[in-house]
Amino acid sequence: MQPYDTIIIGAGHNGLICATYLARSGQRVLVLEASGSVGGLAATREFHPGFKVSVAHTVSHFSAKVVDDLDLAAHGYTSAPAPMRTVGLTLGGEHVVLAGADVGGVSAQDIRRYRDYRRLLQRFADLLKPFWLKTMPRIGASSLGELMTFARLGLRLRLLGKRDMGEFMRVATLPARDLMDEYFDHELLKAVLSWDGLIGSKMAPRSPNATIMAMLYRMSGEHHGAHSIPDGGIEGLVKALHSAALAAGVEVRTGARAGRIQILANDNGLRARGVELADGECIDAGLVVSATDPQRTFLELVGVENLEIEFTNRIQRLRCDGFVAKLHLALNGLPNFNGLAQPDGRMIIAPNMDAIEFAFDDSKYGEYSQQPVMEIVVPSLHHSSLAPEGQHVLSAHIMYVPYKLKGGWTEEARARLCERAVDIIAQYAPGLKQQILHSELLTPADLERDHNVTGGHWHHTELSIDQMLMMRPTYGAAQYSTPIPGLFLCGAGSHPGGGLMGGPGHNAAREILGKKS
Amino acid sequence: MITTMNPESSAIDPYAGERLKESHFHPRQAALNLRDAWSSWNGYKFADYYYDEEYEYFCVRNSCATYDICPMQKYYVSGKDAQAMLNRMVTRNIANMKEQRVTYVCWCTDEGRMVDDGTIFKLGPDKYMLTCGSPCLAWLRKSAFGFDALTIEDMSDEIAALSFQGPTSCAVLKKMGLAGIDTLKPFGIMHFPFAGSSGEPLMVSRTGFTGDLGYELWIEPGLALDLWDALYAAGSDYGIQPYGEAATNMARLEAGFIMPGREFNEALKTVHYQHDQTPFELSLGWLVDFKKPHFNGRLALLKDRDNGPEYTLVKLDIEGNKPAEESHLYSNERCTKEIGYVTSAMWSPVVKANIALAMIKTQYLQGDIWAEIYYGRELRHNSKVVRCTLQDKPFWAPGRARQTPPPAY
Numbered sequence: 023m024q025p026y027d028t029i030i031i032g033a034g035h036n037g038l039i040c041a042t043y044l045a046r047s048g049q050r051v052l053v054l055e056a057s058g059s060v061g062g063l064a065a066t067r068e069f070h071p072g073f074k075v076s077v078a079h080t081v082s083h084f085s086a087k088v089v090d091d092l093d094l095a096a097h098g099y100t101s102a103p104a105p106m107r108t109v110g111l112t113l114g115g116e117h118v119v120l121a122g123a124d125v126g127g128v129s130a131q132d133i134r135r136y137r138d139y140r141r142l143l144q145r146f147a148d149l150l151k152p153f154w155l156k157t158m159p160r161i162g163a164s165s166l167g168e169l170m171t172f173a174r175l176g177l178r179l180r181l182l183g184k185r186d187m188g189e190f191m192r193v194a195t196l197p198a199r200d201l202m203d204e205y206f207d208h209e210l211l212k213a214v215l216s217w218d219g220l221i222g223s224k225m226a227p228r229s230p231n232a233t234i235m236a237m238l239y240r241m242s243g244e245h246h247g248a249h250s251i252p253d254g255g256i257e258g259l260v261k262a263l264h265s266a267a268l269a270a271g272v273e274v275r276t277g278a279r280a281g282r283i284q285i286l287a288n289d290n291g292l293r294a295r296g297v298e299l300a301d302g303e304c305i306d307a308g309l310v311v312s313a314t315d316p317q318r319t320f321l322e323l324v325g326v327e328n329l330e331i332e333f334t335n336r337i338q339r340l341r342c343d344g345f346v347a348k349l350h351l352a353l354n355g356l357p358n359f360n361g362l363a364q365p366d367g368r369m370i371i372a373p374n375m376d377a378i379e380f381a382f383d384d385s386k387y388g389e390y391s392q393q394p395v396m397e398i399v400v401p402s403l404h405h406s407s408l409a410p411e412g413q414h415v416l417s418a419h420i421m422y423v424p425y426k427l428k429g430g431w432t433e434e435a436r437a438r439l440c441e442r443a444v445d446i447i448a449q450y451a452p453g454l455k456q457q458i459l460h461s462e463l464l465t466p467a468d469l470e471r472d473h474n475v476t477g478g479h480w481h482h483t484e485l486s487i488d489q490m491l492m493m494r495p496t497y498g499a500a501q502y503s504t505p506i507p508g509l510f511l512c513g514a515g516s517h518p519g520g521g522l523m524g525g526p527g528h529n530a531a532r533e534i535l536g537k538k539s
Numbered sequence: 540m541i542t543t544m545n546p547e548s549s550a551i552d553p554y555a556g557e558r559l560k561e562s563h564f565h566p567r568q569a570a571l572n573l574r575d576a577w578s579s580w581n582g583y584k585f586a587d588y589y590y591d592e593e594y595e596y597f598c599v600r601n602s603c604a605t606y607d608i609c610p611m612q613k614y615y616v617s618g619k620d621a622q623a624m625l626n627r628m629v630t631r632n633i634a635n636m637k638e639q640r641v642t643y644v645c646w647c648t649d650e651g652r653m654v655d656d657g658t659i660f661k662l663g664p665d666k667y668m669l670t671c672g673s674p675c676l677a678w679l680r681k682s683a684f685g686f687d688a689l690t691i692e693d694m695s696d697e698i699a700a701l702s703f704q705g706p707t708s709c710a711v712l713k714k715m716g717l718a719g720i721d722t723l724k725p726f727g728i729m730h731f732p733f734a735g736s737s738g739e740p741l742m743v744s745r746t747g748f749t750g751d752l753g754y755e756l757w758i759e760p761g762l763a764l765d766l767w768d769a770l771y772a773a774g775s776d777y778g779i780q781p782y783g784e785a786a787t788n789m790a791r792l793e794a795g796f797i798m799p800g801r802e803f804n805e806a807l808k809t810v811h812y813q814h815d816q817t818p819f820e821l822s823l824g825w826l827v828d829f830k831k832p833h834f835n836g837r838l839a840l841l842k843d844r845d846n847g848p849e850y851t852l853v854k855l856d857i858e859g860n861k862p863a864e865e866s867h868l869y870s871n872e873r874c875t876k877e878i879g880y881v882t883s884a885m886w887s888p889v890v891k892a893n894i895a896l897a898m899i900k901t902q903y904l905q906g907d908i909w910a911e912i913y914y915g916r917e918l919r920h921n922s923k924v925v926r927c928t929l930q931d932k933p934f935w936a937p938g939r940a941r942q943t944p945p946p947a948y
Contacts, residue, residue: 287832291841326685327623330649331835335681498649505838 026052026307029297031280031323032513034062037313038263039527040512042092045270047535052305053272054297056279056474061260063473063480064522070460072410073352076256077469079399079417080106080368081522083243084259087155088524092266098254099262105248107367110214111450115361118210122248128208139205146190147241149178154242154518154525157501157533158492193234195487199227199375201234209374217370218247221397221419222480224345226382227375232487239518249368255405259522283310283323283509292328294508309508311530315475315482316495316515317342324506333505336496340489344466344478345385347423349443351416352409352460357400357451369398371446381422388428390439396420398447418443425466425477436463481520482513491517502530510534559584562609563699563763571781578784581674583610586783595782596789599749600889602778603705605770606787608755612674612695617666619688625659625667628682630818630827630834636661639728641744645818645826651839652806652815654678655799658746660728672799678807699763703770704753707777709945712754715773717743721944733758734765741766748787750794752939792883793890793935795854797821802852802882802896820848850879850898854934857893857910858925860886866910870903872924874911878903881910890934904929
């Protein structure tokens with residue numbers, strides 16, 4: 023008898039979620055994690071003695087269904103009662119502040135329009151919300167169930183009413199810039215509102231693609247997509263997921279790097295039959311589920327000799343280059359931002375949409391901008407155990423920092439970017455430099471190395487129209503099953519995508535259990 | 540002759556990049572192309588026929604004849620991963636292929652639609668040559684992605700190749716001095732010294748596209764004309780003659796071989812979904828080895844085998860003597876139920892039969908098959924409906940094509 027029904031590769035949140043669902047339905051599940059800890063890009067680690075941080079520093083759309091299904095509350099998870107404010111920083115302290123349906127620091131007209139804008143986008147987000155937790159139909163599908171998914175989407179679209187339906191079709195692939203220019207006058211407001219459509223992607227305000235869709239995806243969250251840090255921090259969420267998995271009987275092995283997905287080959291064809299670890303140990307299982315990214319899964323773990331030619335080339339062409347770097351600062355006190363009583367919001371440095379666009383322009387040619395745009399939080403304000411008493415952690419996502427830097431990522435290049443980013447933040451928070459005990463900058467290449475994610479991409483592969491829904495990661499593997507029987511995908515490279523959400527892990531488990539019964 | 544005001548400009552050919560390339564055998568072939576009947580193949584100037592297509596056909600069947608295969612595409616695939624890469628690409632299993640052997644293969648898209656057919660020559664432990672009718676480098680590169688110990692070289696312009704077919708072909712090669720050529724078995728390869736050059740620069744394979752006794756000769760371009768001269772000197776008493784595309788098309792039809800653009804569409808070149816074919820549709824199911832755990836299109840082809848292809852390529856023996864070119868096929872004489880179409884047809888002089896290859900809806904293969912044939916007679920259009928009979932075997936498959944040593948003529 024095989025010791026395990028299923029082996030899951032990768033103990034990020036999706037791997038853990040999928041494992042827990044499977045174990046709760048009676049499967050014996052082993053999760054293999056290459057690094058020393060669970061949580062993937064959400065794992066919390068000490069980056070300086072006494073100072074801890076996770077790459078993912080907030081949640082915006084973690085699935086409430088997953089929280090309920092897996093009883094995460096019983097495992098210590100409590101979502102934040104209220105979201106953080108989002109603050110568009112200005113040098114002079116006249117910030118734009120978004121808090122729920124309210125916006126401050128802009129004209130009365132922009133305030134009115136913001137309410138209309140928000141109402142409309144929330145309608146669209148609600149329309150799409152059920153589909154993030156559904157398996158997308160196969161292209162060319164004709165089964166009743168799959169056609170019903172299309173029919174439901176069509177029906178929900180129709181129920182928007184003629185005007186809003188037309189508006190949805192128009193807006194869905196619009197560049198963020200056009201939408202913002204239609205609604206608002208305030209340059210900083212426009213930049214801040216477009217931010218959630220752009221971050222983590224290789225897209226900027228003028229990119230016509232899936233930036234609005236990405237925004238609507240994030241708006242499926244409990245606070246309408248407003249970011250928050252749960253009580254207990256991101257660490258608390260990961261701990262709850264880990265605890266729920268263990269309670270369900272999942273076995274989790276860290277420091278166990280998968281080297282190869284073992285394939286049984288005979289005249290019945292191919293079938294996944296287990297995992298060979300990098301150290302040579304072989305573990306058999308009935309099913310293998312990969313929570314790691316599609317390129318790593320197929321090109322490294324499965325091997326092209328086991329795949330079809332056109333499928334291989336589609337996987338190879340997936341756009342997986344990350345464009346977000348991560349800055350971590352250990353501070354000896356609370357940073358003091360001009361015009362902010364408390365830096366307890368999510369602060370965005372992007373004075374206008376052109377600033378975002380220009381930063382992106384540099385990255386297209388393998389450079390990073392000298393005026394990078396970024397999102398900053400001070401997570402230790404929300405979760406005090408991240409830093410010693412009275413001291414703090416500053417965490418910033420810096421856009422657009424190319425995975426493939428011209429000339430390569432050297433120690434010097436990393437140091438220069440770090441220095442530049444600190445200089446910029448210090449313009450808004452004078453005195454910051456004197457507070458810094460330690461700084462760390464992680465480029466997309468560093469994220470790739472530390473977290474075993476191709477390109478260091480947040481979503482494992484670009485969340486764009488050509489790679490989303492029934493195209494994610496590509497047709498032939500977009501329903502969590504793959505061309506190799508017995509091998510499934512459950513990571514951010516599958517529908518609906520990445521960010522701390524849990525959709526892929528949830529959906530994959532349902533597909534796997536459906537397939538077995 | 541056109542004269543210009545500027546004599547220098549006449550030296551510059553404004554269409555230089557557009558002109559057809561000349562084959563390594565061109566000087567000799569041009570001298571023999573009495574009708575200047577040139578067309579093109581893969582960018583090479585290529586003879587439809589040299590003197591008379593039927594005469595050339597009769598040379599192929601009764602003496603011997605040469606067909607220029609310089610324009611055919613040839614790729615060296617070599618390295619430790621060569622076998623794995625090719626074996627994943629083609630539907631047949633080449634893992635047990637012996638060195639100095641040739642095998643006929645086809646390869647398909649992920650959906651099991653045929654990209655092309657061709658031959659694989661195993662030239663060394665990790666060295667193969669793939670030949671095919673159309674450029675295939677893009678597909679080879681796609682197929683090679685992820686195989687690191689591999690090099691692919693396009694040798695199409697670097698190897699001069701001549702097909703040499705017909706009942707006297709072996710005798711001519713013997714007379715040319717290729718010692719032991721009569722021991723070469725079908726699909727075998729031998730190497731010979733040639734023209735005092737060092738080593739064995741002449742490669743001979745017992746392969747061809749006529750269904751008859753025949754060989755293909757492979758040599759470096761610098762020795763191409765010497766090879767031609769030696770062959771034609773040896774063959775002068777054996778009725779040697781160059782033949783072109785027209786005679787090839789007749790011979791291959793009698794042998795039951797398929798032609799791109801006639802029996803099948805290369806899958807990467809079709810616009811409409813499923814206007815291409817699977818090997819099962821082309822009656823090439825014997826090329827698909829499901830014992831092999833993985834190859835491109837395997838899952839789709841399993842379905843195609845189990846469900847049965849919509850159409851099946853068949854050989855037809857047709858009443859009368861009017862070639863059924865482009866005929867529609869029906870299940871009844873009144874022609875009310877259309878069941879297929881003819882892809883290639885001819886009156887076969889050697890078989891003395893009216894033959895055709897045809898695509899017929901598989902479900903109608905058991906019943907009657909009628910062809911509606913249109914033909915002209917002194918500018919009058921006529922039509923008739925005649926009965927067709929399925930043929931299992933190739934129309935033309937003489938024993939000498941397989942015998943080793945071949946009978947002497």
